[in-house]
Structures are given as C-alpha cells and as structure tokens.
Amino acid sequence: xxxxxxxxxxxxxxxxxxxxxxxxxxxxxxxxxxxxxxxxxxxxxxxxxxxxxxxxxxxxxxxxxxxxxxxxxxxxxxxxxxxxxxxxxxxxxxxxxxxxxxxxxxxxxxxxxxxxxxxxxxxxxxxxxxxxxxxxxxxxxxxxxxxxxxxxxxxxxxxxxxxxxxxxxxxxxxxxxxxxxxxxxxxxxxxxxxxxxxxxxxxxxxxxxxxxxxxxxxxxxxxxxxxxxxxxxxxxxxxxxxx
Ligand code: MG
Numbered sequence: 331x332x333x334x335x336x337x338x339x340x341x342x343x344x345x346x347x348x349x350x351x352x353x354x355x356x357x358x359x360x361x362x363x364x365x366x367x368x369x370x371x372x373x374x375x376x377x378x379x380x381x382x383x384x385x386x387x388x389x390x391x392x393x394x395x396x397x398x399x400x401x402x403x404x405x406x407x408x409x410x411x412x413x414x415x416x417x418x419x420x421x422x423x424x425x426x427x428x429x430x431x432x433x434x435x436x437x438x439x440x441x442x443x444x445x446x447x448x449x450x451x452x453x454x455x456x457x458x459x460x461x462x463x464x465x466x467x468x469x470x471x472x473x474x475x476x477x478x479x480x481x482x483x484x485x486x487x488x489x490x491x492x493x494x495x496x497x498x499x500x501x502x503x504x505x506x507x508x509x510x511x512x513x514x515x516x517x518x519x520x521x522x523x524x525x526x527x528x529x530x531x532x533x534x535x536x537x538x539x540x541x542x543x544x545x546x547x548x549x550x551x552x553x554x555x556x557x558x559x560x561x562x563x564x565x566x567x568x569x570x571x572x573x
Contacts, residue, residue, distance in 0.1 A: 365521030434490030451549030
C-alpha cells in the first residue's frame with residue numbers, strides 16, 4: 331500500500347498531560363549512612379579550579395551577565411533574587427568536586443528545604459537538598475538524578491556542616507537523528523559514599539513529565555537557584571578535571 335502523499339503532515343495523538351506527582355515515588359526511603367571523616371579535598375595539579383573562595387570569575391548568570399551570588403569569607407551563597415549560575419567554560423566528560431552546606435537554622439520540608447542542584451552539561455540535575463531528617467520523594471532527594479534514579483543510600487550531613495560531592499560523568503554520544511547512541515552516565519559520591527554507581531541518565535531531568543532527549547554538545551556546570559522559600563545554600567572548593 332502506498333504511503334499517503336502527505337505522510338509528513340500526519341497528525342498523531344498528543345500524550346495525556348502529566349502532573350508533577352506522576353513522576354515522584356516515595357518508597358523505599360533510603361537507609362541513612364553516617365559518613366566517615368571526609369571533609370575537603372584541595373584540587374589536584376591538573377584540575378581547573380572553578381571556585382577557591384576568592385572570586386566568581388569562572389561563573390556567569392544564565393543570561394551571560396556577571397555572576398551575582400554573594401561572596402563572603404571564602405564561600406559563595408545562592409542569590410535567590412538573581413537566579414542560577416553556570417560556568418563560562420563548557421565541558422564534556424569530567425570529574426567534578428564541590429562542597430555545599432545548608433544553613434544551620436534551615437527551615438521547611440520536603441523539596442522546600444535547601445533545594446539546589448548541580449546540572450551536568452547544563453542538562454542533567456544531580457539534586458542538592460537538605461535530606462537530613464527530611465523525607466521527600468526518593469527520586470528527588472539528595473544524590474538523586476532528579477525525577478529519575480534515587481541514591482543508593484543517604485549519607486547526608488546535618489545542616490551547618492559541609493557536604494562533599496564527587497561526580498564522575500561520561501558525556502553522551504548522539505546519532506545524527508538526534509537520539510542517543512550512548513546515554514550519559516554518572517557515578518556520584520556524597521561524603522565519600524557511592525550514591526550513584528555508573529548510572530545511566532535517561533534524558534533531561536524534568537519537573538513534569540518524562541525525560542527528554544535533546545541533542546547537545548559540551549555544556550556548563552550549572553548551580554541551581556531554586557524558588558523554594560528556605561534559606562539559600564552555600565558552596566566552596568569547586569574544581570573539575572576533564573576526562
Ligand atoms: Mg534542585
């Protein structure tokens with residue numbers, strides 16, 4: 331049977347609209363692990379230092395203007411009025427180290443408590459959240475690939491202490507038609523404990539709906555300014571090694 335001449339214009343049904351709760355699951359809540367005495371790591375000699383406490387010169391706002399987060403005492407803090415920041419430089423596969431802390435007196439619950447995130451290549455969010463005695467949907471807790479894969483365990487430190495992320499990321503390879511040939515993969519250690527082990531990233535980390543496949547090249551590291559009303563979180567000691 332011949333294809334209709336207008337096959338390109340054929341209309342297919344649109345998917346049913348989704349709500350946020352349709353991609354959130356709460357069980358089984360993750361086992362709490364008390365981390366060891368991993369505190370900080372100075373950058374190795376071949377690393378690109380993205381933030382060492384002196385300035386924000388490696389960062390910019392999403393519109394390309396100067397990074398407008400607060401810098402004080404060697405620590406940078408989210409400015410929720412200004413928005414997310416990203417590195418000026420773009421990266422493919424990498425090893426990333428960063429440290430972050432929630433305010434000691436942080437308030438709020440579930441997703442509205444210390445919510446931030448680190449976006450790999452500007453596309454894929456590894457969640458940052460105060461998950462210390464704070465339950466939420468497990469694929470949105472600290473160490474999750476947001477709305478995809480929950481962490482293996484919960485080694486979160488309490489508010490006021492510094493948490494350490496070490497993220498080893500393999501960039502995706504795309505086919506010409508824009509689909510993945512190889513999806514991105516990520517290993518994440520939180521406070522020295524593996525929470526993602528060579529996990530396949532399924533696509534973009536959407537708040538509503540399924541992961542999307544969007545063809546891209548190298549991208550920035552983006553740190554999220556989240557709109558939740560809790561006090562802003564802080565970062566220090568950020569470095570990256572290209573792989
Ligand atoms: Mg977030």
